Amino acid sequence: MDILVGGVTAPKGFVASGIHCGLKKKKEKKDLALIYSEKICDAAAVYTQNKVKGCPILVTEKNLLDYKAQAIIVNSGNANTCTGEDGIIKANKMAELVSERLGISKEDVVVASTGVIGVPLNIEAIESGMDELVNSINKNGNIDAREAIMTTDTIKKEVAVSIKVGDKKVTIGAMAKGSGMIHPNMATMLGFVTTDVSIDGRLLKEALSYATNKSFNRISVDGDTSTNDMVSVLANGMAGNTKITDKDEDYYKFVNALTFVCTELAKLIAKDGEGATKMIECYVKGALNEEHAASLAKTVIQSSLVKTAVFGADANWGRILCALGYSDEPLEVDKVDVSFDSIKGYLEVCKNGRPVPFSEEKAKLVLGESEISIIIDLKMGEEEAVAWGCDLSYEYVRINGDYRT
Template sequence: MKRITYKNIASPKGFKATGIHCGVKHKKKDLALLISEVPASVAGVFSTNAIQGAPLVVTKEVVYTTKKMQAIIINSGIANSCTGKQGVIDAYTMQEKTAQHLGISPALVGVASTGVIGEAMKMEPVLSGIKELHPIDELEGAIQFSQAIMTTDTVTKDTAYKTIIDGKEIMIAGTAKGSGMIEPNMATMLAFITTDANIESDHLQAALKSITDVTFNAITVDGDTSTNDMVVVMANGLAENKTLTPAHPDWDAFVDTLHVVSQDLAKMIAKDGEGATKLIEVEVQGAMTDAEARMIAKTVVGSPLVKTAVFGSDANWGRIIAAVGYSGATLDPNAIKILIGTTPVVENGEPVYFSEEQLHLYLKQAEVKFVIELNQGNGQGTAWGCDLTYDYVQINATYRS
């Protein structure tokens, strides 16, 4: 596979995108549309919060019942969550009006919303805005789309890769938003992935689910899980490769490419945590199982004390090993090794000498890594997060202001 600079969510064959300001927000873009020329196979993974936003009701029907999607309409600024029966009516109205605008079946239209929970949708500007959405297959439309789905994000999040299947070039591209309340299984994040590969929805769903567990579900910013969030993949088949299944000789090439697209987006979300200055990667080796390794990694990267130590560039490994200990995983305290970067700070559960000055300089970098070796088994896992800063408190203290 090869990453492609300047390619975007509208780059795979047959996709178009756009975003505008319609009036849900005061000034910034707040309404986005993604469309395929033809109905696409679709897969989705959704928030595990027991309280779910109205748009998830609509989009789950498309993903799990229709199993085809041709377009998805997204607004930012208001989540349309905890809004009762009217919220569900509003989500279906967004679906219906988008379908009418595009001249397609409502059953092929997904809906996503992100923003403040508990506020009624501003339907007048949304419905007026839908009529003004004219997607294009150019970079400008993709940039507008990325901007329109943002809330507290500081940057847009886009990536694209290509691979070869049946001798044909296949592209997979993605756009995401999210910077706070990131504790997916899932969290306040939206991710949309497009590909021109030919694959049935059931196989696409299985691939996405397995990949989500080690990408989007391996990031954390503040431990909160929101109500609206989703990853949706659309595959329209316009590359005209033979239908992909696990038995296809190029199946691994497709899955690996979908994996790196998902991982790129997940890391971008973690790096853009509200007020964040650093991306933290935690790699766990030698756990009893991969699941336990991922559990430890997420516990460490999600620890407020670890996050604040990283913000202060403090090599306080005691916070790391404490988080390992309360993770709930099987471990032998006397077998643990911890490295900050490439520098060992713990061997066999005991401290080893290191240069505080050198590690202070290392921890001042924009990306830092901890490696935890448990020596208990063959399980491996990685998680990503960010530091916890003064700005995080300020942003979230004034979110509705």
């Protein structure tokens, strides 16, 4: 696997753009993005499981019933959620605006929005910016597009890789946004994946669901599952590989690469949690099965007390056992080992559910770094899993105390 630059425009046949149309007050903040494939794509998406769903999700779900799409339009600054029938009309209008200017079917447009909930969408601003948005699509447009989908994000999130499928080079590119309201069950964020692989749409949906469960569904920032979460993928087949129609060697090569891309984006989201100063990786081994390990790892990185302890560089391992204990998963506490790890060293703090003497000075050094690993050995089985999160700082409260105003 080769790591590439270019994000969503790295695969053959994809272009993108991003502009400021007026949804955000500051003109230097881009707020409208477009991704376009010169050929019709097999397409799929996964969505939030929140019962309150954004209007764009309802429109996109309908548009992707045939597993086909050719463009993605996404705005930031307004979620277009809890806006009633007016919101559905405006989400459909976004697809229609793309359709008119690109000469494609409006049903072949993925629509996404992110931002404040419960505020009517300024569709006039989007309509007024469409000519600029379409006229500016280009092969380097990933740079503007990745900026246009950001809300409280502080870093731009994109990944691209290439692999060999048969004798053809296949490329996967992606971008994401996500910083707050991150508690995925699919996946509290927006993610857009493009690829030039040729693959059946239903298999593409299976591949995306698998990759999402291994990546975006294993991150948490604040325990809030958003209303607008979506990860979509477009595959235009321009790599020229023999079309993947079965779960053969080519399929699994593609799935592994897609999972890598999604995992890298998921880790960037966890690292960029609102107000975060540290990324937390929780590695659980010795589990009964992978689901057992993943569930316990997520429980630990979701714990506010664990997150605040990491923020304060406090090796308070009792909070980790507490989090494991209130999970619904099986646990034999007298077997559990807990350690911390960072570039400053490895620190064992708990053995068989009991304290291990350790240096508080070393603990401060290990936990003072920007990336911290919590390693848990359950000693109940042979399986393992990883989840990612971040610490909980004073800044998180400040950001969310006045998010709307």
